[in-house]
Amino acid sequence: MTERSRPAAPIFQQILQNRYAGALFSLLLVSAIVAATQPVFLTWPNLMNIVKSNSVVFVLAIGATFVVIAGAIDLAVASATAACAMVLGLLLVAGMPAYVAIPAALLFGGFLGAINGTLISYFKISFFVVTLGSLSMFQSFALIVNDGGSISVFSSPGFAPISAFVNGNIGAVPIILVFDLALLLIAGGVLRYTAFGRALYAIGANTEAARLNGIDVKRIMLLVFVIAGLMAGLGSVVQVGRLTSASAEIDPTLLLTVLAAVLIGGTAYTGGEGGVFGTMIGVLFLGVIQNGLTLSGVSSFWQGMVSGLILILAVWLGGLRQVLRRRRQARIG
Amino acid sequence: MSLAVVEQRCEPADAPPPPRAGAAELVRVEGISKSFPGVRALNDVSLTIRPGEVHALTGENGSGKSTLSRIIAGMMKPDEGRIFVDGRECTIDSPAAALGMGIVMISQELTLAPTLTVAENIFLGRLPRTRLGLVDWSRLEEDAALALARLDVHVSPHARVGDLSVEFRQEVEIARALSANARLLILDEATSSLSEAATARLLERVRQERDAGMAILMITHRMPEIYAVSSVATVLRDGNLVATVALPEATESQLVRLMVGREINDFYGKRSIPVGDRVLRIRDLHTPAGILRPTSLEVRRGEIVGIAGLVGSGKSEFGLALGGAIPGAGEVEVDGRPVRLGDPRSAIAAGIGFVPDDRKSSALLLVRSVLENFSLAWMDRLCRAGLLDTRRERSQVEAAVKKYHVAAASPAVAIATLSGGNQQKVILGRTFARQPSVLVLSEPTRGIDVGAKSEIYRMLQDAAEAGAGVVVISSELPELLGICDRIAVFFEGGLAAEFNRDEATEEAIAHVAVAGTGSRAHADDRYEELE
Numbered sequence: 019m020t021e022r023s024r025p026a027a028p029i030f031q032q033i034l035q036n037r038y039a040g041a042l043f044s045l046l047l048v049s050a051i052v053a054a055t056q057p058v059f060l061t062w063p064n065l066m067n068i069v070k071s072n073s074v075v076f077v078l079a080i081g082a083t084f085v086v087i088a089g090a091i092d093l094a095v096a097s098a099t100a101a102c103a104m105v106l107g108l109l110l111v112a113g114m115p116a117y118v119a120i121p122a123a124l125l126f127g128g129f130l131g132a133i134n135g136t137l138i139s140y141f142k143i144s145f146f147v148v149t150l151g152s153l154s155m156f157q158s159f160a161l162i163v164n165d166g167g168s169i170s171v172f173s174s175p176g177f178a179p180i181s182a183f184v185n186g187n188i189g190a191v192p193i194i195l196v197f198d199l200a201l202l203l204i205a206g207g208v209l210r211y212t213a214f215g216r217a218l219y220a221i222g223a224n225t226e227a228a229r230l231n232g233i234d235v236k237r238i239m240l241l242v243f244v245i246a247g248l249m250a251g252l253g254s255v256v257q258v259g260r261l262t263s264a265s266a267e268i269d270p271t272l273l274l275t276v277l278a279a280v281l282i283g284g285t286a287y288t289g290g291e292g293g294v295f296g297t298m299i300g301v302l303f304l305g306v307i308q309n310g311l312t313l314s315g316v317s318s319f320w321q322g323m324v325s326g327l328i329l330i331l332a333v334w335l336g337g338l339r340q341v342l343r344r345r346r347q348a349r350i351g
Numbered sequence: 352m353s354l355a356v357v358e359q360r361c362e363p364a365d366a367p368p369p370p371r372a373g374a375a376e377l378v379r380v381e382g383i384s385k386s387f388p389g390v391r392a393l394n395d396v397s398l399t400i401r402p403g404e405v406h407a408l409t410g411e412n413g414s415g416k417s418t419l420s421r422i423i424a425g426m427m428k429p430d431e432g433r434i435f436v437d438g439r440e441c442t443i444d445s446p447a448a449a450l451g452m453g454i455v456m457i458s459q460e461l462t463l464a465p466t467l468t469v470a471e472n473i474f475l476g477r478l479p480r481t482r483l484g485l486v487d488w489s490r491l492e493e494d495a496a497l498a499l500a501r502l503d504v505h506v507s508p509h510a511r512v513g514d515l516s517v518e519f520r521q522e523v524e525i526a527r528a529l530s531a532n533a534r535l536l537i538l539d540e541a542t543s544s545l546s547e548a549a550t551a552r553l554l555e556r557v558r559q560e561r562d563a564g565m566a567i568l569m570i571t572h573r574m575p576e577i578y579a580v581s582s583v584a585t586v587l588r589d590g591n592l593v594a595t596v597a598l599p600e601a602t603e604s605q606l607v608r609l610m611v612g613r614e615i616n617d618f619y620g621k622r623s624i625p626v627g628d629r630v631l632r633i634r635d636l637h638t639p640a641g642i643l644r645p646t647s648l649e650v651r652r653g654e655i656v657g658i659a660g661l662v663g664s665g666k667s668e669f670g671l672a673l674g675g676a677i678p679g680a681g682e683v684e685v686d687g688r689p690v691r692l693g694d695p696r697s698a699i700a701a702g703i704g705f706v707p708d709d710r711k712s713s714a715l716l717l718v719r720s721v722l723e724n725f726s727l728a729w730m731d732r733l734c735r736a737g738l739l740d741t742r743r744e745r746s747q748v749e750a751a752v753k754k755y756h757v758a759a760a761s762p763a764v765a766i767a768t769l770s771g772g773n774q775q776k777v778i779l780g781r782t783f784a785r786q787p788s789v790l791v792l793s794e795p796t797r798g799i800d801v802g803a804k805s806e807i808y809r810m811l812q813d814a815a816e817a818g819a820g821v822v823v824i825s826s827e828l829p830e831l832l833g834i835c836d837r838i839a840v841f842f843e844g845g846l847a848a849e850f851n852r853d854e855a856t857e858e859a860i861a862h863v864a865v866a867g868t869g870s871r872a873h874a875d876d877r878y879e880e881l882e
Contacts (some may be wrong), residue, residue: 169870210739211738213733216739224712224713226713228727230439230674230676230695230713230714231727231728
């Protein structure tokens, strides 16, 4: 084959073609606009407030990223969080210490994920149907266990360590920020440097090719839903810590925000592409917009309109990026 | 015979004859150039297509032939150059515009809707209507049955396209094109997924349409097809027009030399490899639900065994069952150890390396890199306690890229950017690198160019020489005859006959494949059963 010299693509094309650059650029642009109009935006307390108020979404979105990379979607993520929160609340109210209640909430989340994963992998039911069904069932479970009532855990002895973890600071740095970054590094490492991570990408890119090359697709898919469940358990701990109570009602925007963050972050909903770094950018992007609207005094009713629009726009731009890349790399012949 | 003057950009020792100046032109392109960022795909290419003529457009992968055909079919716009239809200059800016001028393309990528029926697909976008504007189902069915009968395709108009095999789908696509009143039919590697019999039927159809006055542009690198129907051939190389020559005056070796720019001496490169102990023993292998009847076969180390047969003969199911891709029953032993059927992991553990026929749907991770596509098959060897040794991965993949001559800018580029031949080398390379005792390859050279084919034949023989037993399932008889020590012919779901290398001829094999031990009528019945 003859070698041809390849001139570098124009800079804006390169930006469009990098998986994360687009989302990162949008994040910086939106931040600049908000900072210019709302001086309070760029203060440390406000920025840390964004981090804190989005850490539930962040934890859940890490789990959702794994699921989406493997080519599936977990619609039950918000319901599972509510169910786990109720379990955590009941245990705390019953006087259980944090070191029992937290692992129990995580395990319960893992158990819920295992139900989804087993139905999908071993009963061969579509992930869409299974998680749509469990969305409804987990939600119902959260309402049933305390007859629809929230559980205030503020005065429970086990709540203090949870609150310290979720709301506390080391100097000026929130503990939850350190925790989020650690979670990001671990999740990124798992995706990049483990056989499990590679298997996720392979299954998302081409399930049959993965299977024919010896990847145990059923086990991996079970595992990925268990991870999503564990993250729902973890998310419930953060949520209960922030609200000082376990709410049986599900935050109606949570599912949309989690999935939107994953997709805005450049993970392809068709599977096989993406990563947690992009998801972090997606979470921050939505968080900054929400913060900007609040600071500007715009009614919170508008936030759903804005995040929905941005989701569609981001996926459209993502598609555009792929078209550009394909064109550039198109095989001639 | 008057000689047209044609641009000649290379100087072969004995120049092949230029084409005859023919009848009126239908489509003429002049000075077409097309660049993709960093690559010039077409450089000042001119071409004339006449009614009643099959014009072969040929060249290796990457030569620009598909780009040119996409431009004529309105799927891509040229950067420079002009297109004339019926002598009038025009722009073809969409496939719909092309269709309006009677230009229809059948590409190697199938474009059918899998959930619709055969009839709906044939008339997609132009379903017959009743006076009320509703779909006229009875007329649709009649028209579809007629279109299929004209093509001699034995498929029910009611069948869901998704339930059909690749070959039948292609035939449906052809029926769709022909029923659209095409004046110029562009066949882009249309035979690359067809069996011998289906190819013969298609070529017969092409001949009929040609004689009825249709213009046909046939993109292919299969020499027998070019010579079977074409009277003129244009050869592209690296985006440049090398020559337009008259056929059959220009010989096959002249054409190949124009394509590759060098001589390919011994195409198959068959070596004599000493045969060792029995490595694969198959007893009564069959598929519980599917087409394959109980079949027994033995393969020895160093032996290359070919599997021939028509679509539906069970040959592809035989490969899939051996690779664990579909459930199977019976006994399979590798080196005396039984293999658990229906489980790819067990097949791999037993030392079976399986390469499926459909690269895109069951072998490649198209959105991932060359590196990840290689190491997909090596995960167990590159990981310790679940952790991936990325440095080792990189060095092993780099070595493999070099060893198997994969033309890629770097292991980090997406596999989708490679040509079919290079993609196939990645798939074979990752399988061969595990040094399996048994290799089962389904259509290993489908849709790839001459140069890459020759390299793959060499790779197969390297594997056999290293002691593997090789099973090659192929619809291309010449390649089986060229590389195999033994050829097993499948008919109606099972093994019908076996030929040794010295007694195998194309005629004898084709006879068994079509008729088994019986008559042609049987083969026709079988098509009916498949519906």
